[in-house]
Amino acid sequence: MTTSNLQVFDIKRFSTHDGHGIRTTVFFKGCPLRCKWCQNPEGLLPKRQVLYMENKCIHCLSCVHTCQKHGVRFLKDKILLDRNALEDWDKIIDACPTRALQFDSSSYSVSELIQEIKKDESFFRYGGGVTISGGEPFLQPEGLLSLLSACKEEGIHTAIETSLYVDQEWIQKALPTLDQIYADCKVFDSTKHKEWTGVDNSKILENIRYLLTSDKKDQVIIRTPLIPTMTATQENIGQIAAFLSSIYPQTHYEILNYNPLAKSKYAYLDMDYCFEENPKLYSPEVMESFYRVAKENGIQNLIIE
Numbered sequence: 640m641t642t643s644n645l646q647v648f649d650i651k652r653f654s655t656h657d658g659h660g661i662r663t664t665v666f667f668k669g670c671p672l673r674c675k676w677c678q679n680p681e682g683l684l685p686k687r688q689v690l691y692m693e694n695k696c697i698h699c700l701s702c703v704h705t706c707q708k709h710g711v712r713f714l715k716d717k718i719l720l721d722r723n724a725l726e727d728w729d730k731i732i733d734a735c736p737t738r739a740l741q742f743d744s745s746s747y748s749v750s751e752l753i754q755e756i757k758k759d760e761s762f763f764r765y766g767g768g769v770t771i772s773g774g775e776p777f778l779q780p781e782g783l784l785s786l787l788s789a790c791k792e793e794g795i796h797t798a799i800e801t802s803l804y805v806d807q808e809w810i811q812k813a814l815p816t817l818d819q820i821y822a823d824c825k826v827f828d829s830t831k832h833k834e835w836t837g838v839d840n841s842k843i844l845e846n847i848r849y850l851l852t853s854d855k856k857d858q859v860i861i862r863t864p865l866i867p868t869m870t871a872t873q874e875n876i877g878q879i880a881a882f883l884s885s886i887y888p889q890t891h892y893e894i895l896n897y898n899p900l901a902k903s904k905y906a907y908l909d910m911d912y913c914f915e916e917n918p919k920l921y922s923p924e925v926m927e928s929f930y931r932v933a934k935e936n937g938i939q940n941l942i943i944e
């Protein structure tokens with residue numbers, strides 16, 4: 640078992656959307672993509688960051704008085720952070736009485752994570768297990784492989800949620816220890832993919848082809864999140880569906896409705912969200928039109944929740 644530590648920004652228990660049964664989902668920190676709509680902006684950077692929750696702040700100014708290098712200032716009735724300042728952030732966070740300031744992640748050894756996961760093992764007997772999500776789990780590849788092996792030694796069902804923006808050798812190494820693989824295919828057009836996610840999609844498409852021709856192809860679920868004006872076009876869904884069905888017509892494909900909840904997290908990190916006015920969920924009629932396009936382009940196993 641590796642002694643290297645894993646940076647984790649959340650452990651969500653009793654999840655029912657990230658694999659079979661009731662899941663414990665472990666979110667690895669760090670992602671090579673920069674999707675404009677990212678639902679977990681706290682998972683983007685590999686290193687830990689400071690979160691500031693204005694709604695919990697009582698303006699006691701303990702943080703301002705504790706800081707040494709102007710990392711926290713009080714200006715025009717607002718607490719302002721310079722997260723790059725070389726401060727003793729542990730000390731500043733300890734000084735906050737309301738936990739308005741917090742680190743966004745923690746470091747765990749594989750053994751510590753297994754202990755956390757095993758707290759829920761009574762649920763795993765009924766078809767659940769652990770799901771590794773992120774960020775991008777493969778950005779911490781050696782720790783990921785060790786954690787997956789340790790889960791299998793404990794008889795725990797394993798799933799992963801990945802962007803597939805990873806060298807194929809790591810997928811090959813992980814595959815024997817994975818029971819379910821959720822992978823995104825966000826945008827088929829390579830120019831638009833680069834514009835909206837920050838990276839080229841050729842590596843992702845190659846890895847999808849690899850998975851859908853592997854002996855685990857029936858355990859793979861390809862997903863497209865619907866993002867208004869970006870991924871949510873009939874043309875994009877049609878192109879993705881045609882690509883998947885040309886490789887394996889029985890591909891399990893899921894089209895995810897837009898999630899309007901992500902916006903609130905951006906304020907905690909002083910980041911801008913891609914929509915000034917948050918769009919709403921798509922109606923069942925609009926979802927049906929996307930399902931129709933996927934089926935018309937050869938998808939036989941459409942997942943509809």
Ligand code: SF4
Pocket residue numbers: 695696697698699700701702703718734735736737738739740
């Ligand atoms: S210490 Fe916490 S509660 Fe007090 S001003 Fe700073 S962030 Fe707000």
